[in-house]
Amino acid sequence: MNLAKAELNRLMSRRFVKLLVVVLFAVFGLTVAVVMIDSSRPSDQAWAEARQMAAEARADRTREHERCLTSKDPGAPQDLYDQYYGADCTAYDPADVKDEQYLSGVFVFSDEITGLAYMLAAYLAFFGFLIAASFIGAELSSGGLINLLLWRPQRGTVYGTKLGVLLGGLAVFNLGFTVLYVGVFWVLAATTGWTGNLGGDFWPDLIGLSLRGFVLALVTAACAYAIATIGRHTAAALGVLIGYVIAWELGARLVFYMINLEPSDPLFLSTYVAAWVNGGYRYWGNYDGSALVIDAGTGAAVLLGLAALLVGGGYLSFHRRDLT
Structure with missing residues (x-):
């Protein structure tokens, strides 16, 4: 064999x-x-709530992204520099937020x-x-x-x-x-x-x-x-x-x-x-x-x-x- x-x-x-x-x-x-x-399966109401929460999350991320980029400038305030020390600003990219991420129970x-x-x-x-x-x-x-x-x-x-x-x-x-x-x-x-x-x-x-x-x-x-x-x-x-x-x-x-x-x-x-x-x-x-x-x-x-x-x-x- x-x-x-x-x-x-x-x-x-x-x-x-x-x-x-x-x-x-x-x-x-x-x-x-x-x-x-x-x-x-997501209902129309679930989609509406998800879109609203996603929009709020994008707005928050936009602010965080701008603050993070500002902290990298040579003249940035010390407290802002300390807050985002070593941070990767791409982590705050609002484009990463998708509506479906906020669907509950789906x-x-x-x-x-x-x-x-x-x-x-x-x-x-x-x-x-x-x-x-x-x-x-x-x-x-x-x-x-x-x-x-x-x-x-x-x-x-x-x-x-x-x-x-x-x-x-x-x-x-x-x-x-x-x-x-x-x-x-x-x-x-x-x-x-x-x-x-x-x-x-x-x-x-x-x-x-x-x-x-x-x-x-x-x-x-x-x-x-x-x-x-x-x-x-x-x-x-x-x-x-x-x-x-x-x-x-x-x-x-x-x-x-x-x-x-x-x-x-x-x-x-x-x-x-x-x-x-x-x-x-x-x-x-x-x-x-x-x-x-x-x-x-x-x-x-x-x-x-x-x-x-x-x-x-x-x-x-x-x-x-x-x-x-």
Whole structure:
């Protein structure tokens, strides 16, 4: 039998994988149900109230935008300079205010799908992490991988094929689930809410965000696969994840904040995740209103570099270690 086909059958037949798929769809179904319950088609009165509130918001933003621009002038009053110190004046652009943003009890697809896409990226990343860690970790801890190596003794081939099948399977599933996810919420908006303004850069931006989340899920899976290989157990990957989040992302951030060591954002992996998924991450404002930014390319380079390092370390561990 072909090794790749055998690994694909093994991946799809695992009870844990089936359980995670059920859980993923259950969470998706719950999210859809909440949206359906809280949404309704906007009435004429709702539109009138939304237009009035949007007009008031635009007027407020226009004043704030003008004050912010004035604060950047060399002769600006001190109190105005202090109020808008380090502020990005484009954040007060009145053109960003849309009438549909003030519809109450209405699911507006164009406004809310971005937040839902971030949720999807988190879902798929954690889903891929668990599947990848268990796919090889369970076999290493149980000794089942030894039987596979008796049939196909080339360790490098086995390691690479399992990883390739894993990432390929996740890629197909994630792509299909992403299309389903966005499509269902569009249908809900069209039938029980409001689709909003879908012109301009809306679809390119949404597709770009979804693709970045898609790539993040695959990178996360590759890292989990490698860590579980090095630790020879599924729990090793989970332990590293939990330990890193508690000890570094939470603990170290708190320490740096207490000793006033700022900005410390470039020291944390979550910063580069945010930079990649968001298409850039602004983490510090300067006196002149400029900012320190980590772009998406830097975020991608760090994540892919980490994945390559871990996958390479996993290969060396798998290639040289006694598995008996």
